[in-house]
Every structure is written in structure tokens, then in C-alpha cells.
Amino acid sequence: xxxxxxxxxxxxxxxxxxxxxxxxxxxxxxxxxxxxxxxxxxxxxxxxxxxxxxxxxxxxxxxxxxxxx
Numbered sequence: 001x002x003x004x005x006x007x008x009x010x011x012x013x014x015x016x017x018x019x020x021x022x023x024x025x026x027x028x029x030x031x032x033x034x035x036x037x038x039x040x041x042x043x044x045x046x047x048x049x050x051x052x053x054x055x056x057x058x059x060x061x062x063x064x065x066x067x068x069x
Contacts (some may be wrong), residue, residue: 001037002066003029008059009044012052020051029065037065 005025012020025044032043041063048061 001029001033001040001068002064003040004062004064004066006060006062008057008061009048009063011059012048012061013055013058014051015053015055020048024051037067040067041065 003025010020010022010025014020024047028044028047029040032040035043044063044065045061
């Protein structure tokens with residue numbers, strides 16, 4: 001599996017000024033590695049949205065997940 005992302009994913013801040021972070025991204029991808037690439041992408045996007053809550057997105061967020069069939 002290959003996961004490509006911009007820093008807008010890992011540097012997404014919540015209301016407490018805590019970044020989403022690379023560790024959290026890796027953890028969520030690992031926990032969902034049995035799912036399809038599209039499902040993993042959606043799980044990550046949903047988790048980032050939960051993390052930032054009502055905060056305004058300050059940077060672009062790009063995420064590509066590739067898996068071999």
C-alpha cells in the first residue's frame with residue numbers, strides 16, 4: 001500500500017492547537033489496512049474531520065491511497 005498526502009493532513013489543528021500528526025495517520029491506516037484503498041481514504045478523511053471539529057481548514061488536504069489488487 002502507498003499513501004500519499006500533503007502536510008495539510010498531518011498539520012491539521014484542532015481547537016486545542018494539537019496537530020493531527022504522522023503517528024495518528026499511520027495508526028489509522030494500519031488499523032484499516034484490510035479495507036479497500038477508497039475505504040481507507042474515507043476513514044482517514046473522516047478521522048481528520050473529527051480531529052479538527054469546527055476548526056477552519058487552514059491548508060489544502062490531499063490524500064491518495066493506492067493498493068495492489
